[in-house]
Amino acid sequence: MALGAARSQVIGMVMRSALGQMLIGLGIGLPVALLCVRFVKTQLYEVTGIDASVLMTAILTLAIASGLAGLIPAGRAASTDPAQMLRSE
Numbered sequence: 001m002a003l004g005a006a007r008s009q010v011i012g013m014v015m016r017s018a019l020g021q022m023l024i025g026l027g028i029g030l031p032v033a034l035l036c037v038r039f040v041k042t043q044l045y046e047v048t049g050i051d052a053s054v055l056m057t058a059i060l061t062l063a064i065a066s067g068l069a070g071l072i073p074a075g076r077a078a079s080t081d082p083a084q085m086l087r088s089e
Contacts, residue, residue: 018069022066
């Protein structure tokens with residue numbers, strides 16, 4: 001903000017970072033979860049293959065949680081006074 005960024009740009013930058021980390025986590029976790037289905041089927045009674053509704057619910061829950069978790073630092077970053085931050089460092 002000290003170099004001319006608007007509040008919306010700061011919030012967008014923080015939220016893009018949070019959602020980018022979520023996508024990296026999904027990119028790693030989803031294939032691992034799909035590979036672990038074989039092990040879970042052998043260990044638990046009456047567990048069948050991949051349930052798409054459960055998988056989509058988990059992805060949606062993760063997306064909502066990461067969006068809400070990104071709003072707190074985004075709000076803090078956008079509400080700081082640039083002059084005060086430059087003086088403190």
